Amino acid sequence: MMQKRHSSHELAATERARRNRLLLVGLLLLLPVLACLFLFFGRYPQAGWTPPGSFWEEPLLRLILTQIRIPRILLALMAGAVLAGSGFVFQMIFANPLVEPNFLGVSQGAAFGASLVIVGFGYAPVWIQVSAAGFGMSGLLLSWALARRFRFGGWILRLVLAGIAVSAIFSSALAFLKLVAEPTRDLQDITFWMMGGFWNITPARLLSILPAVLFSLVVVFCYRWRLNLLSLNDRTAHSVGMIPIRDKTILLAAATIGTTAVISVSGLIGWVGLIIPHLARRVFGADSRHALPGAILIGALFLLLCDTVARTLFASEIPIGLLTSILGAFGFIFILIQRRGGLR
């Protein structure tokens, strides 16, 4: 009898794992199908659906396809995957469902870097990318160095405090840049960059962030089960054979490198790293073995859909950060007022 009950429970767990695997495969198949379908949506020659035949007839459309739509859709997929995956990693490592990738001074550093170029040299996309990536990473390194010198609390708390301090410094510097920016052109460019978008992506810029994005996703994916252990307290993680500080450092660095690479070309895209991990845990359960790849795939799908809406719905582009913020905030409220509500 006991053996029978034992087996039925094991069956439930196996069934749960099988269902999760099927869902992951389903999402993995859905992504390329939708990505291909959305290639036929855009604003040229008219807003909405572009008949496939017209790509053969019109050379300009072919150019738009290869130089704009394909890189843009790939960037949307990469950005969604990285931001959601990194958000998941941050939430697990900080054992806090309210943190996101921009926790360690990265986004404010990147925003400062981009604004510095805009104010100093005008709108130069390549230099904005380089500067945003450089200052974004310097946000991480500064947080790191400061945390090592702090004499208060454990390592993770020190990192959080250092991240808050570094973000505040970059925010002040950014406010100063906005104050001195030429108001009719530079200030608008800064505001637009900070709202996020994929409109100025080129194949070359996409390739420039590919190594960082792949590195980030591969490292995070390899740790997908052990991430569970890092959400426990460090002493427990140590007792089951982990080296918590080393493992957390590797994961935080990988997540931040990926995030910095993405926002250096896209600008700030909020809420994806916060809300998608919650959604993934609702669908796949708390075990990060399935929920982490789930978050990566749902994040990619989410930004693919948002970007398609952003570039198709109106004659002028909707900044994608604006869309993700609206959808993210409503999603957040929905999760909190659900019957089985609460953050997971």
Place this chain on the structure above:
Amino acid sequence: MTAAFSISGLCFTYPDALQPAIHQVDLDIPEGAAMALLGPNGAGKSTLMDLILRWKKPDAGTIRLMDRPLADHSAAELGRLMALVPQEEQSQFAFSVVDYVLFGRAPRLGALGLPSRGDVAVSYQALEEVGLSPLAERSVMSLSGGEHQLLLLARAIAQQTPILLLDEPTSALDPANTANVVAILKRLHRRGATLLFTTHDPSLAAELASHVALLQGGSLLAEGPTGEVMTGERLSALYQTPLHTLRHNGRLLVFRSA
């Protein structure tokens, strides 16, 4: 009998503290023993446990685990030799009970390995052992205090280590749950596991331990087989309150003077 742990000249002082938390401790913990680290609050029990777990590094002295210096073992090796049942642990995420127990399998997997069906089966056996298997699919966040303590014990059992370290294993439990946990620990000890647990409760030490180490102000007051070490005189000196021991039906009882 060989020693699971051999500790000599161990010293540890917390940064900015005036007094050492552990001072010149020499202690052998025999393989297969159930040893209680007994002492009042602040005696250094948890610090000694952390040093044994290699969670803290001693300022001086050595610890040998299974006849090898503790520092020579890799992190995964340590996880295959000793499992920890912490006093309390809270998860911020709604893991299922069986997934939580499965975490105990980590030291047996490769650096980035994933648990197999065999690991899942071991986790179910551990849940069966502590009587939690009907709750296997429940969220760990929905468990009562007693069930949560059993969950932590099941995870340690799933780790399949010869040594179990338990930090105040019954301090937060009611009498029924305490009896349940003690019964499980006795069963594990009978099967050959070495148990090392901290407690400030002499009655628990008397009931469960084959050996006792009495700690006071970071120093070892006495150590050895429970029946020899736990005398009323020593316990009274340890807790600074009159305590008596009585042997009844082969059991050692500890009580306070009226």
